[in-house]
Amino acid sequence: MSEEISHESESPGKVVNITIDDGPDPVWTPKVLDLLRRSNVKATFCMIGPRAKEYPSLVKKVVADGHRLCDHSMDHNTAMDKRPESYQASQILDAQKLIEEAAGDGTKVRYYRAPGGAFTPYSRKVAAAHGMRPLGWQVDSRDWQRPGTARIVANVKREVADGPTILFHDAGGDRSQTLAAMEETLPWLKQQGYGFSFPKI
Ligand SMILES: [Zn+2]
Structure with a gap:
């Protein structure tokens, strides 16, 4: 597997990868899943x-x-x-173990995203x-800044040409703006002809 940061989608063509960080959260993750x-x-x-x-059930x-x-x-x-390095390794590997134990059934965690993008070559x-x-x-x-739904939607529309992977959050406080923004953004992306895929592994 490549150690390079994945910036692509695994699907060809006009697609985006929706990524949702910082959960799971008992209030917001179910709402995001429903949407x-x-x-x-x-x-x-x-x-x-x-x-x-x-929250293993989530x-x-x-x-x-x-x-x-x-x-x-x-x-x-x-x-x-x-x-x-020892700290970085335990931050990554302890979390992998907890997430995979919570998922059960041999489910694997496929990606690692450093908090705030704080990657190192070692990590x-x-x-x-x-x-x-x-x-x-x-x-x-x-x-995450809760700048208002319209601003979140506008940020996505403005930057979507920059690459396929879009960042949202389902934890860390009140995510009602995120939900409302996703309610607008997902249909807009479809109207623009985007499909939805996963980041390239
Ligand atoms: Zn985060």
Whole structure:
């Protein structure tokens, strides 16, 4: 597996990869899953290890609905690239173990996304050596700032030409703006002729 950060989609043509970070969350993840199901869109969920351990039924639901799992570390330390290699390895591998245990049935975590994009060459190597493709993004909805639904939608529309992977969040506080923005964005993407796929592994 490549240690390079995945910036592509595994499907050819005009597609986007919806990625949803920082969960699972007992309030917002079910709402996001419901929206994705109604929209017939598959996504990649980048999960925090302890949250996966706390809400295993949500992890199983994500998998059962056909979405993919991504390791988003144990503690979401956006400065983990400044920490020793042993710390980076445990942040990645402990979270992988918790997410895979929560998913059960031999389900594998397919990607690793460093919190805040704080990758290092070492962390990319560790992730790839354990079956997880490092995963980046090109379209930052900036939903985490809660700038208002219209602004989140506009951010996606403006940046979607930059690349296929779009970043949203289903945890970290009130995500009603994210949900409303996704309700608008997914049909708009379809109208523009985009399909939905997964990041290249
Ligand atoms: Zn995050």
